[in-house]
Amino acid sequence: MPMPRPVSRLRSPVGLGRAAAALLGIVIAADLFAIYAGFKLYDVTGDLVDGASGSAVFGRANAAESLDSLAGKAQSGSMLVCVIVYLSWFVLVxxxxxxxxxxxxxMKPWWAVVGWFVPLLNFWYPRRITLEIWDASSPVGTRRPHLLVNVWWTLWILSLLVDRVSYLEYGQDAGSIQAAAGQSMIFDALHVAAAALAILVVLRLTRMQHEKALAGPGIPVGL
Incomplete structure (x- = not known):
């Protein structure tokens, strides 16, 4: 007789879920800082476009560029750490x-990571995997609505598209910099909204899995 296959064990998503939600909150804070810096840059480049000159306006322009650069570094750093923890949580769930x-x-489990980075496929694979996790984590015999996931994903895709447009707008003259700053503020605002909904998705899915693990008889639980 063939030996019985070992049953996979569940792993608690609570710790990583809380960490991912907290880091998404830090990403939101960095985005809000970027919106402030972007407004400063948009304002001073507007003055330059209108013909303002002198040491005062050029000083403001240099300060705004430095602040915008600092905000970009804050966004990149917080996003990098958040991605690592978020993907760890995503693989776990x-x-x-x-x-x-x-x-x-x-889909194979490795798509939970690879699907985020393959061009074009990353526009729908992560959403598809999330929905399948969502349905599997719902109480037995039920299907919870997908509205939260769908709205989150729509905002995420919109933010990516706006970010691409703002990159194409960038140039060396004041008018191009002002246009790029305006697009960047729109991107940051969409990113804030997407990150806020991502927090809700993480917390909701973490709670769904935790509750199902505690309620589901016959499933070995490593909590």
């Missing part, structure tokens, strides 16, 4: 979903 309902998972 994908593994749990494979225990809850293997048939619900149409």
């Amino acid at each position: 994908r593994g749990n979903a494979g225990v809850f309902d293997p048939a619900e998972q149409s």
Whole structure:
């Protein structure tokens, strides 16, 4: 007789979920700082476009550029750390979903990481994986609405598109810099909204898996 296959164990998503939510909050703070810096840059470049000159306006321009550069570094640093922790959490909840309902998972586990970085595929693969995790983590016999995930993903995609447009707008003259600053503020605002909804997605999905693990008989739980 063939030996029985070992049953996969669940892992608690609570710790990583809280860490990911906290880091998303830091990303929001960095984005808000970037919006402030972007407004300063937009304002002073507007003065330059209108013909203002002199040491005072050029000093403001230099200060605004320095502040905008600092904000960009804050965004990059916070986003890097957040991505590492978020993907760790995402891989964990994908593994749990494979225990809850293997048939619900149409993609290999490694797509939970790779799917975010493959061009074009990253516009829908992460959403698809998230929805499959969401459905597998719902109480047995039920399906919770996907509205939260869909709105979050829509804002995330919009922020990426606006970011690309702002990059194309960038130039060396004051008018181009002002246009790019305006686009960047729109991107940052969308990113704040997307990150806020991402926090809700993380906390909701973490709670769903935790509650299902505690309530589901017959599933070995490593909590």
